[in-house]
Amino acid sequence: MKEFALKSEEKFHSHYLNIEKVNKRMTTRLFINNFVKYLFLASTMFGLIVLAFLIYTILRDGLGWINMDFLTNRLSTLPERAGIAGAVVGTLWLMFVVGPVTMVLGIGTAIYLEEYAKRGRFHSFIQTNITNLAGVPSIVFGLLGLTIFVRMFGFGPSIIAGGLTMSLLVLPIVVVASQEAIRSVPQFLREASYGMGATKWQTIRNIVLPASMAGILTGVILALSRAIGETAPLVAIGIPALIIPIPSSITDNFTVLPMQIYYWTIDSVLVDEYASMAAATIIVLLIVLFLMNSVAIIIRNKFKKRY
Template sequence: MKELALNSNEKTTQKQYMNLAKVNRRMTARLLINNVVKYLFFASTMFGLVILAFLMYQIFSDGLGWLSMDFLTNRLSTLPERAGIIGAITGTVWLMFIVGPVTMVLGIGTAIYLEEYAKKGKFHSFIQTNITNLAGVPSIVFGLLGLTIFVRMFGFGPSIIAGGLTMALLVLPIVVVASQEAIRAVPSYLREASYGMGATKWQTIKNIVLPASIAGILTGVILALSRAIGETAPLVAIGIPALIVPIPSSITDNFTVLPMQIYYWTIDSVLVDEYASMAAATIIVLLAVLFLMNSVAIIIRNKFQKRY
């Protein structure tokens, strides 16, 4: 009996060792896979950073020599040493004055309606699906839409208002989706507390929902304006030229923007080598404008985020 008991204990011990060995092998395999994936993601991140650093080095090394007050304040010229980008800078600022308000009003208003007022059903799902799909439509399609509606049908021509409305349509889905997500993230008990105090639906939205979701909404607006300021294809489609000597002074004037100027100078660099360096200098200015816009928007967003 003792021998049978010892044999049984030995078999049990062997099984435990075998199970422990299997567990160790599984743990080793999992740790190996985890390390491989971690280093793969790290390599992917470093690859992107290295490419970005290389591009930034090329841009700054080629363009810094052309940056000067004359380059920033002169108008366009066929002579590289006299050419400047004041017209493109002014056109870019005018364009953002159209895109920003139109996108915020329509985008936030659409998000509020879909999340707070619209009844859940087929119509709501239809609108939601189309808004999501519009975010993936190529930008040139919005350019053709702007050419058909704003340039030809409304007779605006290749003006600032036509370009601004076209760009607003392009980035509108980004603001709508981001605003919806921000509004959904507002806790329901805040709404219920507001209703319990006797507030109407609009008072609840204005005083509770929007202040609590403003940080997420501004994040979407920042992303939208960042995309709008760097797009070129829609403006090419509606016929925005690059060589504009007069500086625009109203929303009905013809204009050009920094991305358009970069695009055409890059093409013309085949004929004139200096245009490549001028395009690089314009890219630096565009990056500075974009950084300034994002910084102001982030400061505003963080201020509201701390308050609510």
């Protein structure tokens, strides 16, 4: 009886110790879970607070400068007479080049890689290089544009040279996003099209592209958003921010809003008003970005509901 009692007591203590260990583990896991949750919350709040502070500072310094004269006047050495009409027109001209070039080359490359190219070393080589290009610093694309488009082809610091350079910069974004969108189209849609007697190109044009258009437009939105805000490649190819005529064709010299912000920020060391003018230009750039993204999102949602 004593041995039975001792064994029962030992089992009870062992079971009690196991429960304590489980409770400690549960407490530790709950502590870690709460710690990580509040850490991520703090990270999110930090980013939002910094963003809110930046927006507040820009609005405080720049809103007072935004008027019709500022939007319609050309560049001037006098801050009270300076405007951004040339930079706005130059930005629109740049997007006029970047948009079609990027869409044609990016979507065409994605279609070839996903629908036509055979899986093998060549396909892996192209795919790896496209992925690596997405991580190349933008200044490298600027040097490439300076060598090829500005000097080799003789375009000079023109809209066509800047547009082609920025197209190379954002091309990997469109290619990768378009590939993912095309890959997400169910295979049975292709098989049904083939079963109806359609050719491969007819299937791609009438089935695959419309079904994947929402994802493709998302990639285009991201690409244009990056292109409109980049400065380093344009600095490398020698785009000026001087008093130049408003461009009227893709062969004219030009400047863009990010370049104007860049130079006015530098010149604010000498003239205090340039800092406020740079803030006002940032507001205009954000509005242009918002309008572009809104139109693209509306188009994307239309395709998404349709297909």
